[in-house]
Amino acid sequence: xxxxxxxxxxxxxxxxDVITTQHGDVDTPVFxxxxxxxxxxxxxxxxxxxxxxxxxxxxxxxxxxRPGPDLIARRGGLHRFISWPHPILTDSGxxxxxxxxxxxxxxxxxxxxxxxxxxSAHLLSPERAVDIQAHxxxxxxxxxxxxxxxxxxxxxxxxxxxxxxRWARRCRDRFGQLSLGTGDAHVPAPINPGQAQFxxxxxxxxxxxxxxxxxxxxxxxxxGYALGGLSVGESPHTMYQVVEDTTPLLPVDRPRYLxxxxxPHDLVEAVARGIDMxxxxxxxxxxxxxxxxxxxxVLNIKNARFAEDDAPLDEGxxxxxxxxxxxxxxxxxxxxxxxxxxxxxxxxxxxxxxxTMEAIRNAISFGTFQSFRQEIRRVFPLRSLTS
Amino acid sequence: xxxxxxxxxxxxxxxxDVITTQHGDVDTPVFxxxxxxxxxxxxxxxxxxxxxxxxxxxxxxxxxxRPGPDLIARRGGLHRFISWPHPILTDSGxxxxxxxxxxxxxxxxxxxxxxxxxxSAHLLSPERAVDIQAHxxxxxxxxxxxxxxxxxxxxxxxxxxxxxxRWARRCRDRFGQLSLGTGDAHVPAPINPGQAQFxxxxxxxxxxxxxxxxxxxxxxxxxGYALGGLSVGESPHTMYQVVEDTTPLLPVDRPRYLxxxxxPHDLVEAVARGIDMxxxxxxxxxxxxxxxxxxxxVLNIKNARFAEDDAPLDEGxxxxxxxxxxxxxxxxxxxxxxxxxxxxxxxxxxxxxxxTMEAIRNAISFGTFQSFRQEIRRVFPLRSLTS
Numbered sequence: 138x139x140x141x142x143x144x145x146x147x148x149x150x151x152x153x154d155v156i157t158t159q160h161g162d163v164d165t166p167v168f169x170x171x172x173x174x175x176x177x178x179x180x181x182x183x184x185x186x187x188x189x190x191x192x193x194x195x196x197x198x199x200x201x202x203r204p205g206p207d208l209i210a211r212r213g214g215l216h217r218f219i220s221w222p223h224p225i226l227t228d229s230g231x232x233x234x235x236x237x238x239x240x241x242x243x244x245x246x247x248x249x250x251x252x253x254x255x256x257s258a259h260l261l262s263p264e265r266a267v268d269i270q271a272h273x274x275x276x277x278x279x280x281x282x283x284x285x286x287x288x289x290x291x292x293x294x295x296x297x298x299x300x301x302x303r304w305a306r307r308c309r310d311r312f313g314q315l316s317l318g319t320g321d322a323h324v325p326a327p328i329n330p331g332q333a334q335f336x337x338x339x340x341x342x343x344x345x346x347x348x349x350x351x352x353x354x355x356x357x358x359x360x361g362y363a364l365g366g367l368s369v370g371e372s373p374h375t376m377y378q379v380v381e382d383t384t385p386l387l388p389v390d391r392p393r394y395l396x397x398x399x400x401p402h403d404l405v406e407a408v409a410r411g412i413d414m415x416x417x418x419x420x421x422x423x424x425x426x427x428x429x430x431x432x433x434x435v436l437n438i439k440n441a442r443f444a445e446d447d448a449p450l451d452e453g454x455x456x457x458x459x460x461x462x463x464x465x466x467x468x469x470x471x472x473x474x475x476x477x478x479x480x481x482x483x484x485x486x487x488x489x490x491x492x493t494m495e496a497i498r499n500a501i502s503f504g505t506f507q508s509f510r511q512e513i514r515r516v517f518p519l520r521s522l523t524s
Numbered sequence: 525x526x527x528x529x530x531x532x533x534x535x536x537x538x539x540x541d542v543i544t545t546q547h548g549d550v551d552t553p554v555f556x557x558x559x560x561x562x563x564x565x566x567x568x569x570x571x572x573x574x575x576x577x578x579x580x581x582x583x584x585x586x587x588x589x590r591p592g593p594d595l596i597a598r599r600g601g602l603h604r605f606i607s608w609p610h611p612i613l614t615d616s617g618x619x620x621x622x623x624x625x626x627x628x629x630x631x632x633x634x635x636x637x638x639x640x641x642x643x644s645a646h647l648l649s650p651e652r653a654v655d656i657q658a659h660x661x662x663x664x665x666x667x668x669x670x671x672x673x674x675x676x677x678x679x680x681x682x683x684x685x686x687x688x689x690r691w692a693r694r695c696r697d698r699f700g701q702l703s704l705g706t707g708d709a710h711v712p713a714p715i716n717p718g719q720a721q722f723x724x725x726x727x728x729x730x731x732x733x734x735x736x737x738x739x740x741x742x743x744x745x746x747x748g749y750a751l752g753g754l755s756v757g758e759s760p761h762t763m764y765q766v767v768e769d770t771t772p773l774l775p776v777d778r779p780r781y782l783x784x785x786x787x788p789h790d791l792v793e794a795v796a797r798g799i800d801m802x803x804x805x806x807x808x809x810x811x812x813x814x815x816x817x818x819x820x821x822v823l824n825i826k827n828a829r830f831a832e833d834d835a836p837l838d839e840g841x842x843x844x845x846x847x848x849x850x851x852x853x854x855x856x857x858x859x860x861x862x863x864x865x866x867x868x869x870x871x872x873x874x875x876x877x878x879x880t881m882e883a884i885r886n887a888i889s890f891g892t893f894q895s896f897r898q899e900i901r902r903v904f905p906l907r908s909l910t911s
Contacts, residue, residue, distance in 0.1 A: 174860045175853070181864060182848065204831070204856045211832060212852055220848045445595060461569065461607045465599060466562070469591045473561045476863050477568060 140276070140333035140360050142392050148506040150384075151408045153498050156392055158224045158276040159331030160216060161191070165392065165413040166501075168404070168494045169194045169226060170487055171421060174203070175219045178421055179479040180487070182220050188456065188484060189491040192224040192276075194416045197269055198233035201259070202252050206272035214274030214328035226416070227275035229266040229308075232365070232397070235284040243283060245300070263307040267334075271315050274328025280308040282337040282365055294341040295349070301339050302353035309334065309357050333360035335394060341366060342375050344382045351386040361392040364412075368397045373519050377406045384411035401430065401493055401517045405510040408497055420490045424482035427471045430489040434516050436464075438482070443468045456488035457481075527663070527720035527747050529779050535893040537771075538795045540885050543779055545611045545663040546718030547603060548578070552779065552800040553888075555791070555881045556581045556613055557874055558808060561590070562606045565808055566866040567874070569607050575843065575871060576878040579611040579663075581803045584656055585620035588646070589639050593659035601661030601715035613803070614662035616653040616695075619752070619784070622671040630670060632687070650694040654721075658702050661715025667695035669724040669752050681728040682736075688726050689740035696721065696744050720747035722781060728753060729762050731769045738773040748779040751799075755785045760906050764793045771798035788817065788880055788904045792897040795884055807877045811869035814858045817876040821903050823851075825869070830855045843875035844868075 139157075146153040156163040170177045170185065173196045177185060185193065195215055200206065212218040215225055234241055234250045241250035247262030263281045270278035282301040285294060312334045315327050336359035340346035354362065364383055367376050380395060387393055394414035395407050404415060420430065427438040431451035436443075438450075449459035450467065458467070458481040470478035493513070500509040526544075533540040543550040557564045557572065560583045564572060572580065582602055587593065599605040602612055621628055621637045628637035634649030650668045657665035669688040672681060699721045702714050723746035727733035741749065751770055754763050767782060774780055781801035782794050791802060807817065814825040818838035823830075825837075836846035837854065845854070845868040857865035880900070887896040 174856075174862060176857055176860075176862050176864045179863045179867070181844070181867065183844065199860075203860060204852075208832060208852070212834065212850070218850075218853055218856075220853070444591070445598060447599065457568070457570065463599070463605075465591075465595075466605055466607070469561075469605075470563055473563075473586075473590060475561060475563050476566045476866055477563045479863055480566070480568065480867065 139331055142361070142390060144390070146502050148501040148504050149409065150411050151497075151501050151506045152411060152413065153501040154392070154413060156224075156413075158333070159329055160222060160224045160276055163192045163224055164498055166404070166408045166494055166497050167192060167414055168490050169414065169416040170490075171196070171416055171418045172219070172221075174199045175215065177483075177487075179425065179476070179483045180421075184480075184484055185221070185487070186223075188488040189495065190223070190487065192226060193221060195225055195227045195273065195275060196233060197227050197230035197266065197273070200227075200273060201230060201261075201269055202254055206269045210272040210274070210328060214272075216274060224276040225273075226277040227270045227273050227279065228396075229270070229279040229281040230261055231266070231281045232284050234261055235286075238286075243300075245303075247281070247304075248283075263304040264311040267308050267311040267315065271327040271329075271332065274332070276329065276332060277361065278312070278332055278334050279363065280305045280334065280336055280359075282339055284339070284366055284369075285341070287341060287366075287369055287371065289341060291343060291346065294339075294343060294346050298339045298346055298350040298353070301337065302350065302357075305336050305354055305357050309336075309359065335359050335361040335363050335392075337363045337365040337396070338383060338387075339366045342371050342379055344379075347379060347383045348386055351383055355386070355388060359391070361394060361414075362387045363394040363396050365396050367395065368399055368403070368417075373403065373406070376403070377410065380407050380410045380412060400521075401490075401513050402519060402521075404493065405497065405513045408501075409506070409510055420486035421483050424486040425479045427478070427482065429482060430486050432516065435521055438464065438468050438471050440468075450485055451489070454485065454488060454492070456485050458485040527718055529748070529777060531777070533889050535888040535891050536796065537798050538884075538888050538893045539798060539800065540888040541779070541800060543611075543800075545720070546716055547609060547611045547663055550579045550611055551885055553791075553795045553881055553884050554579060554801055555877050556801065556803040557877075558583070558803055558805045559606070559608075561586045562602065564870075564874075566812065566863070566870045567808075571867075571871055572608070572874070573610075575875040576882065577610070577874065579613060580608060582612055582614045582660065582662060583620060584614050584617035584653065584660070587614075587660065588617060588648075588656055589641050593656045597659040597661070597715060601659075603661060611663040612660075613664040614657045614660050614666065615783075616657070616666040616668040617648055618653070618668045619671050621648055622673075630687075632690075634668070634691075635670075650691040651698040654695050654698040654702065658714040658716075658719065661719065663716065663719060664748065665699070665719055665721050666750065667692045667721065667723055667746075669726055671753055671756075672726070672728070674728060674753075674756055674758065676728060678730060678733065681726075681730060681733050685726045685733060685737040685740070688724065689737065689744075692723050692741055692744050696723075696746065722746050722748040722750050722779075724750045724752040724783070725770060725774075726753045729758050729766055731766075734766060734770045735773055738770055742773070742775060746778070748781060748801075749774045750781040750783050752783050754782065755790075755804075760790065760793070763790070764797065767794050767797045767799060787908075788877075788900050789906060789908075791880065792884065792900045795888075796893070796897055807873035808870050811873040812866045814865070814869065816869060817873050819903065822908055825851065825855050825858050827855075837872055838876070841872065841875060841879070843872050845872040
């Protein structure tokens with residue numbers, strides 16, 4: 138079953154589609170919970186299935202350092218290692234490496250960095266990023282891109298997106314070599330022959346640089362395209378504008394992935410502009426901090442007014458947490474620093490996000506996306522939380 | 525449905541029985557997972573049901589300080605607050621208070637202590653210990669006892685067990701008052717009219733003091749009897765000897781509870797000497813530290829030899845963890861400090877303990893307890909772990 142993409146519905150700029158992978162179909166627009174170290178924090182595989190997750194994200198940087206791609210490959214790949222039979226997307230590791238700031242240096246060959254765990258030195262080249270992800274056997278692999286810190290001078294952004302484009306070319310060449318077989322006995326065959334590879338468009342918040350990056354990246358040709366370098370401090374309006382300017386430059390018959398985004402407000406605004414895929418730590422990280430998403434907005438469980446509140450987090454939610462426990466009890470668990478609070482809150486927040494994505498898909502099918510978008514904008518106004 | 529106890533089988537000194545409570549039956553010998561702050565750490569109610577828990581323990585000391593018995597009573601009692609419909613036993617808080625050492629002082633009226641959370645001063649008197657547990661609405665409440673630090677002079681132990689006996693009398697009187705109704709509008713009716721009360725036998729490791737304490741306690745008359753002040757540093761053989769000397773002094777038609785015990789080895793040795801009930805943090809705490817119980821003995825998941833081990837923790841175990849994940853993956857989660865490791869390890873260890881108790885009950889029914897006991901002694905020799 139090769140990777141494929143089929144557009145099924147549109148509603149204004151929003152689109153609904155089906156991505157087919159070796160590990161099953163994914164209906165989009167889709168939100169991918171983040172499983173940084175080979176696990177979505179405070180979740181198990183069956184919890185993820187229960188809340189409706191169909192594709193999760195793994196972080197190449199973290200898995201590279203621990204337990205290492207070779208060990209995972211010997212275990213049969215990431216799906217088998219973590220017991221997740223559904224699709225997995227892996228990032229290239231670039232974003233995390235660039236966030237190491239003083240502990241990394243970039244040149245044409247790639248990026249050299251020191252591990253945050255033990256200080257050991259590593260080179261992440263475009264080819265190595267492809268090889269690692271081949272070892273992991275994810276269904277969607279990302280190219281290595283440079284993620285410049287913002288704000289940056291236009292000349293620096295331009296230089297950076299050109300480097301990203303040259304790296305993308307090398308990633309694509311390596312990806313092709315691996316699928317054909319390198320003939321090199323030291324290079325194992327890919328774990329997942331159905332793996333797809335996505336390119337990444339950079340260019341900061343400048344329209345013409347984004348257009349240039351989109352042109353360079355689509356000229357190489359990938360199974361899908363991501364927008365990188367957003368949600369890094371720019372205003373939501375600026376981000377929405379970049380998305381709006383860039384998606385028309387991407388092929389209509391390939392999935393579009395907005396990396397690291399975002400709030401419920403961000404999700405509907407990006408879907409309205411043609412985005413199909415999202416990932417973000419917001420629902421899981423905020424769950425652990427006691428910030429819960431509900432159909433009435435954001436709820437901070439530590440608030441004293443919940444001390445004797447027998448209602449569930451969200452009376453309309455069908456998750457185990459809402460079916461079983463009161464706000465009063467969840468507040469107690471949170472204040473008592475119980476791990477079970479993280480478990481129950483994460484279960485709820487992911488369910489909220491995945492239910493929201495399902496509602497978005499259904500609204501697109503029925504042509505009611507604009508009214509759903511307005512409702513989400515009303516419940517989660519900009520600045521109702523920080524991503 | 526009043527509290528009752530029915531002996532169904534014996535095998536040597538071991539006995540199998542059924543305890544009936546307002547919240548359902550409990551087959552004994554039984555192990556009670558410890559839910560200190562109104563939750564068994566890293567578990568949910570459905571996890572506990574899945575692993576076969578039928579009665580859990582709540583700690584009065586912790587719940588007294590946070591969120592407080594009044595709040596729990598207003599929520600309808602502990603069962604409803606924590607969404608656990610099955611039996612609950614609450615301790616009196618005495619053990620935790622006495623472990624505060626420098627932050628408490630004892631006199632005839634009770635024990636005055638300072639909260640470990642905010643330093644606030646509290647008096648725990650025998651009557652207050654009964655009232656708090658009435659507010660919590662547990663199915664089995666414990667009397668307030670003095671827990672002397674060991675080693676102690678015989679005269680001090682003697683004085684202490686006499687104080688414990690006087691407190692037991694006051695606890696029983698208060699318990700009777702509450703069940704009849706105090707006539708005092710400020711004292712709410714007990715949440716759980718089917719609540720039973722257990723006395724506690726103290727006396728250190730001295731046979732005659734234990735006999736004296738047993739005589740004083742049984743003369744008052746309770747629905748069940750506990751052995752307190754054990755597993756506090758004495759050798760296992762000493763503990764077993766105390767149990768062996770004391771259980772014949774307790775009424776045969778009442779449940780016997782060995783508090784805070786123990787290892788699998790301890791469980792079979794105490795069952796062999798007529799104990800029906802246990803609680804201990806060992807399976808849950810050790811789970812979080814990566815120490816797992818299996819039918820082949822104790823397994824430390826951080827051991828390097830499990831790095832590439834695709835086998836489950838215990839190939840004979842039917843828990844979710846063993847059905848789904850490899851030792852290699854569990855080791856990775858543990859080393860990566862993922863909360864999910866605590867969840868999966870706790871699920872397994874509790875399942876092991878509860879399966880072991882079920883095996884003990886079945887062995888008693890079939891008259892094969894001695895051979896099961898020998899097998900557990902072989903797999904978990906003394907000193908194979910620390911409780």
